[in-house]
Amino acid sequence: MFQVLDESGKVINKDDLPDLSDDELKELMRRMVYTRILDQRSIALNRQGRLGFYAPTAGQEASQLGSQFALEQEDFILPGYRDVPQLIWQGLPLYQAFLFSKGHFHGNQYPDELRATSPQIIIGAQYVQTAGVALGLKKRGKKNVAVTYTGDGGTSQGDFYEGINNAGAFKAPAIFVVQNNRFAISVPVEKQTNAKTLAQKAVAAGIEGIQVDGMDVLAVYAAMKIARDRAVAGDGPTLIETLTYRFGPHTMSGDDPTRYRTEEMDQEWEKKDPLVRFRKYLEGKKLWSEEEENKVIDEAKEDIKKAIKQAEQQPKQKVTDLIDHMYEELPTHLQEQKEIYQAKESK
Amino acid sequence: MAQMTMIQAITDAMRVELKNDENVLVFGEDVGQNGGVFRATEGLQDEFGEDRVFDTPLAESGIGGLSIGLALEGFRPVPEIQFFGFVFEAMDSINGQMARLRYRSGGHYHAPITIRAPFGGGVHTPELHADSLEGLIAQQPGMKVIIPSTPYEAKGLLISAIRDNDPVLFLEHMKLYRSFRGEVPEEEYTVDIGKADVKREGSDVTLVAYGAMVHSSLKAAEELEKDGISAEVIDLRTISPVDYDTIIESVKKTNRVVFVQEAQRQAGVAGQVISEIQERAILHLEAPILRVTAPDTVYAFSDAEEVWLPDHKDVIEKVNEVINF
Numbered sequence: 001m002f003q004v005l006d007e008s009g010k011v012i013n014k015d016d017l018p019d020l021s022d023d024e025l026k027e028l029m030r031r032m033v034y035t036r037i038l039d040q041r042s043i044a045l046n047r048q049g050r051l052g053f054y055a056p057t058a059g060q061e062a063s064q065l066g067s068q069f070a071l072e073q074e075d076f077i078l079p080g081y082r083d084v085p086q087l088i089w090q091g092l093p094l095y096q097a098f099l100f101s102k103g104h105f106h107g108n109q110y111p112d113e114l115r116a117t118s119p120q121i122i123i124g125a126q127y128v129q130t131a132g133v134a135l136g137l138k139k140r141g142k143k144n145v146a147v148t149y150t151g152d153g154g155t156s157q158g159d160f161y162e163g164i165n166n167a168g169a170f171k172a173p174a175i176f177v178v179q180n181n182r183f184a185i186s187v188p189v190e191k192q193t194n195a196k197t198l199a200q201k202a203v204a205a206g207i208e209g210i211q212v213d214g215m216d217v218l219a220v221y222a223a224m225k226i227a228r229d230r231a232v233a234g235d236g237p238t239l240i241e242t243l244t245y246r247f248g249p250h251t252m253s254g255d256d257p258t259r260y261r262t263e264e265m266d267q268e269w270e271k272k273d274p275l276v277r278f279r280k281y282l283e284g285k286k287l288w289s290e291e292e293e294n295k296v297i298d299e300a301k302e303d304i305k306k307a308i309k310q311a312e313q314q315p316k317q318k319v320t321d322l323i324d325h326m327y328e329e330l331p332t333h334l335q336e337q338k339e340i341y342q343a344k345e346s347k
Numbered sequence: 348m349a350q351m352t353m354i355q356a357i358t359d360a361m362r363v364e365l366k367n368d369e370n371v372l373v374f375g376e377d378v379g380q381n382g383g384v385f386r387a388t389e390g391l392q393d394e395f396g397e398d399r400v401f402d403t404p405l406a407e408s409g410i411g412g413l414s415i416g417l418a419l420e421g422f423r424p425v426p427e428i429q430f431f432g433f434v435f436e437a438m439d440s441i442n443g444q445m446a447r448l449r450y451r452s453g454g455h456y457h458a459p460i461t462i463r464a465p466f467g468g469g470v471h472t473p474e475l476h477a478d479s480l481e482g483l484i485a486q487q488p489g490m491k492v493i494i495p496s497t498p499y500e501a502k503g504l505l506i507s508a509i510r511d512n513d514p515v516l517f518l519e520h521m522k523l524y525r526s527f528r529g530e531v532p533e534e535e536y537t538v539d540i541g542k543a544d545v546k547r548e549g550s551d552v553t554l555v556a557y558g559a560m561v562h563s564s565l566k567a568a569e570e571l572e573k574d575g576i577s578a579e580v581i582d583l584r585t586i587s588p589v590d591y592d593t594i595i596e597s598v599k600k601t602n603r604v605v606f607v608q609e610a611q612r613q614a615g616v617a618g619q620v621i622s623e624i625q626e627r628a629i630l631h632l633e634a635p636i637l638r639v640t641a642p643d644t645v646y647a648f649s650d651a652e653e654v655w656l657p658d659h660k661d662v663i664e665k666v667n668e669v670i671n672f
Contacts, residue, residue, distance in 0.1 A: 076419070109453035117419070118451060122443055128409050129444070132416015139372075139398065140420060159439075162409035169404050325450045326489055328457065328512040331541055331588035 001211050001243065004218040007272055009280025018222040022287055028069055028217055029282055030296050032061040032275050035085045037300040038094075039248070042101070046252040050308060051101045055082040056248030059215075062274035063179050063242040064149075065089060066220030070228055071147060076133045077116040078126040078148040082179075082246075086149070087116055094307035099314060105325060106314055123154045127163025127176060134172035134237065145173045145231045153184020155201055156192050164205040164239055173231035175224065178241045179214060185250045186260040202239035214242025215272040218281075245269035318345050351531040354524040356498035357387050357463075360505035361425065363535045365395045368423060371509060373400045375410060375427030375463075384429060385465060385524055407433050411440020411462075415448065418458045425509055431466035431518060432475030434483070445514045446489030460515070461508045467520035467559055468609060468656050471649040477521065478646045479558075479610035484516045485587035485619070491515045491540055492587040496561040498529035500584060503538030511540060520558045543590035545597065549579035552666050553597040555620065556607040557583040560639070560657065564607050567662035576670060586616045594620070595628050602633040603669045607662055612640040634672035637665045 006012045020028070039058045045051040057064060060082070068086040071077070079086055084097050091114040099107030100118060108118040120126040126148045133146035154160055155178055167174040178198045182189050195201065202209025208230070212223045220242055227238035247270065249255040257266075282288035319341040323334050330338065351359065364371045373388055379402040382389030392400040403410050407428055414424040428434055434441070445458040468477040485492045493508055493515060495501040501519070508515040546561060547568050554564040561582045568578035579597050583589060598604055604624060608615040621636045639661045641647075647655035 105450075105453040108451055109455050117456070122439055125412070125439055125444055128412020128440065129416045129419070130412075131409065132413040133419050134416070135413060136417045136420025136422055139417075139422070146416070159408055159412065162404075162406045163412060166404055166406070166409045166413060322450070325454045327449065331491075332591070333588050 001213055002219050002223055003213040003216055004222060005216045005277055005281055007277055009277050009284060011281075016219070016222050018218055018225060020221070022285075025282060026287055028065065028221070029278055029288055031065050031069070031089055032217065032278065033293055033296045034300040035061050035065060036275060037297055038085070038304060041301065041304045043248065043252060045308060050312070051098060052103050054101050054252045055250065056246055056252070057082060057085055059245045059247040059269065059273070060179060060181065061085070062217035062220050062278070063214040063244045066217040067147070067177055067224045067240070067242070070221050070224035072144060073113060074115060074142065074144045076137070076144065076146045078130045078133065078146065079116065079119050080123065080126060080149050080151065080154070081119045081121055082151070083149045084119060087114070087119075090114055090116060092116070094303055095310035098308055098311035102311060104314060104317060105321065123150060124157030124159030124163070126150065128159045128166065130174050130176065131163050131166035131170065131172055134167055134174035135170045138170070138172050143232045145175055145228050147175045147177065149177045149179060151184060152178065152180040152182065152189045152198060153187065153192055154178070155198050161204060164202065164207060164237065167237040168205040168207040171234065171236040174237040175227045175231060176237060176239045178239065179244055180241055181244050181246045183250070183260065185255060188260070197241060199239060199241035205239070207237050207239060209239040209241070211241045211243065214244030215274045215277065217274055217278050245272070320345060348530045349533055350528040351498045352525045352528055353495070353498045353501045353519070354385055354387055356502040356531045357505055357519060358389060358391070359531065360502040360509070361388065361391060362394070363506060364425070364509045365391060365399055367535070370421060370423040371399070371425060372417060372422050373425045373427070374403050374413070376403060376405055376429050378402060378427050383427065385521070387427070387463070387519070407436035408440055411437040411445070414460045414462070415440065415445050415458060418445070418448070418460055419456060423459045423509065425461045425463060428462060428464040430472070430476040431464040431480055432478045434464065434480055438483070441484060441490065441514070441516070442487040446487045449513065450489060457512050458514045459512045461505070461511070461517055462515070463517045463519065465519045465521045465524070467522050468646070468652050469522040469559065471652065472521070473649065475646075479608070479615060481516070481518055481586055482610060482614045482616055485616050489514065490587065491585065492518065493540060493585050494518045494520065494558045495584060496520070496523060496558060496582055498531050500538050500544070502531055503536050504540065504584065506535060507537040507540050510537070515540070518558070522559050538584070541585045541588050541590055543593040544582045544584055545579060545593065546582045547578070547580040549577040549601065551577045551601055552579070552603040552605060552669060553594070553601045554578050554580045554605050554607055554662065554666070555583060555594055556580065557586055558609055560607040560609050563657065563659040564662055567659040567666065570659070570663060571666055576666060578666060589616070589620055589623070591623055591627060594624060598624060598628045599631050602631055604632070604636040605639060605662065605665045605669055606636060607639040607657070609641060609657060611643045612638060613643050615640065634669040637669055639665050
């Protein structure tokens with residue numbers, strides 16, 4: 001397993017310590033703290049009925065944000081349903097992330113500078129599409145990558161294999177991230193496969209595979225940077241497995257992790273909390289203080305308050321809006337249906 | 348004008364569009380150097396290079412994913428599914444993904460993808476090559492489905508399909524690939540998507556058909572003429588969205604309708620189209636609308652195609668039923 005920091009925040013692998021400035025290191029910590037607060041608030045807002053579909057992210061900050069931090073603005077992200085934080089830090093306004101959760105089309109009308117698809121619900125579909133985006137980038141001669149994420153359960157899908165195999169066959173600049181949090185809802189990774197690692201699945205595609213400590217933000221960033229450099233140099237795709245853990249349930253739609261996880265297991269992984277480890281590392285370098293952390297927490301809470309308000313002020317969706325987004329030019333039957341709904345809506 | 352088979356007209360349409368728009372990409376299993384298992388892409392890789400016309404690994408879902416990804420990068424993909432019976436492997440990519448891309452992104456992205464695939468019976472193919480599965484895609488909002496029946500229409504409709512900025516399924520009936528030649532202009536032209544064509548004018552009964560069944564209906568109409576029955580034959584050409592205006596106009600004149608499809612009775616688009624006709628024109632109907640279809644079994648073992656596939660005799664039988672109702 002590729003690791004840079006141990007659980008006490010000590011550098012155990014100097015050779016692979018990424019070259020990040022003090023400001024960049026602080027920014028990474030700021031984002032992780034902010035995202036932890038976002039998760040806590042999202043769960044609370046979901047319970048109050050102010051948010052809809054929500055897949056908790058606490059525990060996966062290093063995996064999600066360390067990998068996104070290695071990207072350029074022109075890179076393309078194809079996220080899974082748990083990968084909203086990467087979109088936010090790549091430029092998705094928070095209120096739109098909330099609208100995605102609530103089920104409003106405006107949540108998916110991304111700003112032009114955000115090159116990403118909205119969170120993919122069909123597990124594996126983002127993998128085959130990533131091979132296509134990456135091939136497109138290669139054909140355009142762009143020095144950019146397509147990045148996608150799935151979970152441990154997702155590695156059992158056919159589209160997972162087809163995606164990495166296609167990207168390999170076309171030597172396309174793609175980075176495939178597998179966030180192994182050990183559980184696909186209630187099914188442990190041991191029931192997905194007899195393979196000892198998920199990273200070794202890269203062998204089937206003949207591409208590079210690397211297993212990383214997904215609770216170590218510097219290791220995730222470093223692995224991602226290596227994969228990105230290789231991809232833009234024309235050396236093809238990489239599969240990165242991040243070993244991580246979700247502290248919360250699978251989603252907020254009724255999943256109860258106590259049915260399939262023990263308290264001991266939770267406690268064992270909480271010791272590996274990516275925030276605790278990185279905080280110690282930064283404190284050791286005199287780059288982080290409680291004061292700074294509290295400032296981030298306040299800032300996050302303030303932003304979230306404003307964003308949920310903005311999401312709630314979004315005009316309600318009408319059937320005519322939905323019809324308008326189906327085709328460039330409406331076929332006759334939809335024109336007919338639009339007129340019917342326009343009459344209803346004007347009542 | 349040139350005399351072309353349907354497959355030549357299809358190749359010609361792709362050549363025109365590869366030349367017109369550098370974003371057009373043609374890819375699939377064996378479409379490159381081999382020129383396709385039916386020679387539909389013959390010569391295209393030599394003319395336009397491997398960057399534009401290329402082979403893919405053998406994985407239909409992967410081909411669907413490649414198409415969507417390339418569309419997200421601004422390309423205009425024209426992927427091929429070798430036989431449409433293999434569409435089940437790509438159902439999510441088509442119905443679950445590309446059909447929904449414009450809608451799910453609130454119009455931010457779109458999928459200008461044209462999927463080409465051969466299908467259709469009468470040529471003794473092995474299992475799952477000839478199945479008529481157009482109904483599955485016709486039920487998906489966001490998709491358009493085209494089935495041409497002549498070389499002229501194949502070229503014009505394929506050019507329209509490739510230029511359409513939303514996903515189109517373009518199904519090519521294998522029996523029609525080389526069974527006859529037709530006049531095809533050498534220059535580029537388009538045929539409108541979503542417009543039916545009256546292939547034969549008549550006054551006693553309207554035959555609504557598509558694909559190979561257009562020819563069975565025309566043959567039936569000729570024989571019916573001898574018995575003094577004048578049949579109007581409408582070729583739907585696009586089976587989603589359907590051109591109801593042309594059908595209803597004809598129904599108002601003939602007051603009788605037989606719907607003719609090669610698919611099984613529970614499949615295809617007959618049920619949907621007939622339902623719309625009765626909603627829009629019941630007061631013009633002198634008889635119930637009847638259907639000519641295949642039986643509701645799995646597609647026939649190849650040696651049983653002859654007894655299983657609907658043909659012009661089945662059409663004549665149904666026409667007599669609606670005339671004598």
